[in-house]
Amino acid sequence: MRETLAYLWHHRTGRIGVCLVSFMVLVAIFAPVIAPYGPNEQIRGAELMGMSWEHPFGTDFLGRDILSRTIFASRISLTAGALAVVLGAVLGIAMGLSAGSLGGWTETVMMRASDSIMAFPAILLGAAVVAILGPGFVQVAIAIAIAQSPLFARLTRAIALSEARLEYVEAAESMGATKLRIMLFHILPNSAGPLIVQASLSVGIAILLESGLSFLGLGVQPPTPSWGQMLADALRFIDFIPSYAIFPGIALTIVLVGVNFIADALRDKIDPQSVTKGGSN
Amino acid sequence: MLKRLSLATTALVALSLPALAAGTLYYGQTATLPDLNPYILSPAHQPMNNTVFDGLTRYDENLVPQPRLAESWEFSEDGTALTLHLRDGVKFHNGNDFTSADVAATVAFVQDPSNGALIQGFAKRIVSVDTPDERTAVLNFEKPFPGVFDLLELMYIVDNDTENAFATAANGTGPFKVVSHETGTRTTFEANPDYWDGAPSLDGVEVVIVPNQQAELLALRSGDLDLVTELGYIDLVPFTRDDRYKTGDAASGVAHDITMNIRKEPLSNVKVREAIDLAVDRERIARLLFGNLGRTWCLPFDAHSIAYVEEKNDCAYDLDKARAVLESAGVALPLDLSILTSSEIRTEYTTIAEIMQADLKEIGINLSIENVDAVTYRKRYIDELDFDLVSHAYGRAEKDPSSLLETTVVFKPVGNVSGFEDPAYTDAVNRGGSTPDEAERRAAYAEASTILRDSHHVLSIVPRPRLYVTTDAIDGLELTADGFVVLQDVTKSE
Numbered sequence: 103m104r105e106t107l108a109y110l111w112h113h114r115t116g117r118i119g120v121c122l123v124s125f126m127v128l129v130a131i132f133a134p135v136i137a138p139y140g141p142n143e144q145i146r147g148a149e150l151m152g153m154s155w156e157h158p159f160g161t162d163f164l165g166r167d168i169l170s171r172t173i174f175a176s177r178i179s180l181t182a183g184a185l186a187v188v189l190g191a192v193l194g195i196a197m198g199l200s201a202g203s204l205g206g207w208t209e210t211v212m213m214r215a216s217d218s219i220m221a222f223p224a225i226l227l228g229a230a231v232v233a234i235l236g237p238g239f240v241q242v243a244i245a246i247a248i249a250q251s252p253l254f255a256r257l258t259r260a261i262a263l264s265e266a267r268l269e270y271v272e273a274a275e276s277m278g279a280t281k282l283r284i285m286l287f288h289i290l291p292n293s294a295g296p297l298i299v300q301a302s303l304s305v306g307i308a309i310l311l312e313s314g315l316s317f318l319g320l321g322v323q324p325p326t327p328s329w330g331q332m333l334a335d336a337l338r339f340i341d342f343i344p345s346y347a348i349f350p351g352i353a354l355t356i357v358l359v360g361v362n363f364i365a366d367a368l369r370d371k372i373d374p375q376s377v378t379k380g381g382s383n
Numbered sequence: 384m385l386k387r388l389s390l391a392t393t394a395l396v397a398l399s400l401p402a403l404a405a406g407t408l409y410y411g412q413t414a415t416l417p418d419l420n421p422y423i424l425s426p427a428h429q430p431m432n433n434t435v436f437d438g439l440t441r442y443d444e445n446l447v448p449q450p451r452l453a454e455s456w457e458f459s460e461d462g463t464a465l466t467l468h469l470r471d472g473v474k475f476h477n478g479n480d481f482t483s484a485d486v487a488a489t490v491a492f493v494q495d496p497s498n499g500a501l502i503q504g505f506a507k508r509i510v511s512v513d514t515p516d517e518r519t520a521v522l523n524f525e526k527p528f529p530g531v532f533d534l535l536e537l538m539y540i541v542d543n544d545t546e547n548a549f550a551t552a553a554n555g556t557g558p559f560k561v562v563s564h565e566t567g568t569r570t571t572f573e574a575n576p577d578y579w580d581g582a583p584s585l586d587g588v589e590v591v592i593v594p595n596q597q598a599e600l601l602a603l604r605s606g607d608l609d610l611v612t613e614l615g616y617i618d619l620v621p622f623t624r625d626d627r628y629k630t631g632d633a634a635s636g637v638a639h640d641i642t643m644n645i646r647k648e649p650l651s652n653v654k655v656r657e658a659i660d661l662a663v664d665r666e667r668i669a670r671l672l673f674g675n676l677g678r679t680w681c682l683p684f685d686a687h688s689i690a691y692v693e694e695k696n697d698c699a700y701d702l703d704k705a706r707a708v709l710e711s712a713g714v715a716l717p718l719d720l721s722i723l724t725s726s727e728i729r730t731e732y733t734t735i736a737e738i739m740q741a742d743l744k745e746i747g748i749n750l751s752i753e754n755v756d757a758v759t760y761r762k763r764y765i766d767e768l769d770f771d772l773v774s775h776a777y778g779r780a781e782k783d784p785s786s787l788l789e790t791t792v793v794f795k796p797v798g799n800v801s802g803f804e805d806p807a808y809t810d811a812v813n814r815g816g817s818t819p820d821e822a823e824r825r826a827a828y829a830e831a832s833t834i835l836r837d838s839h840h841v842l843s844i845v846p847r848p849r850l851y852v853t854t855d856a857i858d859g860l861e862l863t864a865d866g867f868v869v870l871q872d873v874t875k876s877e
Contacts, residue, residue, distance in 0.1 A: 144741040274876040325737045337597050341621050
């Protein structure tokens with residue numbers, strides 16, 4: 103871990119990514135300390151105000167401070183992104199490992215299920231899952247996890263197939279290790295590198311999906327702030343208060359750029375042949 | 384010379400006027416029109432109701448019933464029968480003649496619970512229909528029924544000889560005929576050239592479903608739509624500043640309310656309900672929701688209603704008094720309550736809930752918002768009665784008090800969703816709805832209004848204006864007392 107962080111820090115874009123993501127993570131953790139107002143605090147008579155010293159990002163239609171809501175919304179977006187990737191990775195890795203290691207009908211079922219999920223655009227699949235489970239934070243995370251799981255499943259299966267031919271797996275088999283043990287304690291640890299890169303890429307996609315679903319009214323529900331929902335609200339008021347849409351959009355952009363820079367840097371580490379332009383040490 | 388001048392003047396006048404072209408009116412709405420049933424009376428159905436169908440009467444702007452399919456009428460001496468003299472020469476779209484048998488069939492249809500008509504409860508006041516001849520129908524009531532014109536306006540006449548399925552077809556007597564209906568996409572109507580009230584100017588009407596309101600407004604700006612209704616105030620404002628559009632507002636017959644479940648502790652305590660009432664800032668809600676069109680209501684009636692009681696229209700926002708009342712209620716603070724809402728039905732439900740959440744926090748009530756889908760909302764609110772407070776809107780708000788107090792789920796004396804029952808209220812509502820004498824009605828409804836305000840189980844908040852935008856090519860749009868569009872005189876210039 104320390105080695106990876108050191109690598110990221112010495113990678114030009116990786117360092118920028120770490121800085122941007124760390125900044126947003128710190129903002130999310132210390133939101134109650136940093137935010138000048140509560141996320142749902144309505145200030146009477148201050149509805150739809152433009153930028154001012156008192157409200158640097160302006161106020162929304164209920165007189166809530168947009169800066170404070172943007173800060174608190176980072177908690178939702180980052181947590182939903184992380185939770186969705188963890189759930190999606192667990193599901194996808196389980197599918198991929200069992201497909202790659204067991205083969206036969208298990209592989210057929212797992213990979214066709216994975217193909218079926220990938221046949222739908224992620225936002226459409228997410229919307230369908232939320233339509234079944236109902237809107238909400240956990241439901242959105244589950245929806246995104248389902249949409250993301252095939253990425254992990256296909257990658258894990260490919261690694262499992264290539265690793266299964268290597269000597270250490272044969273050695274474990276000859277010593278009487280069960281398939282489950284080989285999968286969990288031998289193949290999985292050796293697949294970690296590419297999976298971490300995939301996870302870092304997926305975090306960005308998950309955050310964007312969460313914002314997209316919230317924009318469509320399927321994500322976290324009012325009054326809890328999320329960037330996508332704030333952007334959707336802002337659409338109605340863009341003629342009056344442009345800053346309403348600008349700042350949640352900037353926050354979302356910072357996170358996405360940061361996460362993608364980290365993912366690019368990690369990919370460069372694992373696959374030096376694909377070093378991104380300007381991304382070398 | 385004079386003749387030439389006259390001709391030139393005529394030509395100039397003709398050129399300066401917009402050319403009237405028949406054309407098709409493209410009507411945009413976000414809500415899916417699920418079927419062509421005129422008795423569902425949802426906002427989604429309103430572009431279709433007076434387009435395909437006719438009622439027997441229709442209120443004018445002063446709420447005086449005017450002839451439609453009934454040309455004239457008279458009550459019996461004791462007020463228990465209404466004789467309707469029906470219009471001659473009216474035909475349904477399939478060519479069948481409109482007769483008194485169709486009135487009887489329509490009454491039977493809406494009274495049948497399996498048909499799900501919203502006016503079913505109200506229609507049950509008609510105990511029988513006599514049809515002495517083809518042009519006369521007599522509606523008989525057990526007791527006088529002064530609010531009957533509310534019912535007649537919404538009881539759209541359907542053909543006795545056609546199966547009333549309404550899934551994709553509808554056979555009315557209205558100014559437009561149904562051409563096609565694709566649920567969730569579009570519904571097309573063509574002009575009825577034989578319409579009894581004169582053929583419409585338009586060739587047809589197309590109701591286009593655009594699920595997202597911003598996309599709908601963009602379609603209006605790009606010229607793909609001519610008319611959009613059911614707008615929020617903030618969406619209307621940019622169009623008021625643009626000469627290429629006409630904006631308008633009308634009564635919608637709908638008012639927002641907060642309903643409380645008094646079966647539950649601590650809402651069974653009237654002082655808790657009174658404290659909540661005092662802590663609701665109606666002025667702010669009206670301003671934020673409807674800008675300068677916003678009005679506040681304490682009673683569920685407007686000042687012109689016979690049920691309006693000036694001294695009871697008092698619901699000033701007073702946090703100090705609210706705190707004092709809550710303290711005297713003897714409940715432990717802070718109180719944890721929830722409010723049920725559904726942005727899917729109307730975004731304003733949730734906006735009101737958010738404003739209330741902030742208001743009630745000031746007096747020590749933590750209000751959590753449960754924003755659910757439309758089906759869950761209805762299930763919990765109507766079927767399971769599983770709520771503390773609910774952000775809601777009731778219809779029939781600006782018509783005869785009897786239709787509001789006898790039929791809506793929040794106000795009906797028995798079986799209302801709040802769990803409120805009071806024999807005095809039931810008696811007052813029954814008396815007001817069954818006497819033709821206006822002084823007696825006023826006295827009865829004054830009692831009902833007083834009981835409603837004192838019990839605080841339903842808080843009327845703000846009447847909802849129906850806001851609409853058309854392109855400047857559209858003229859002649861009318862709206863009924865319920866805010867339903869009337870398209871028969873609409874013109875579309877080139």
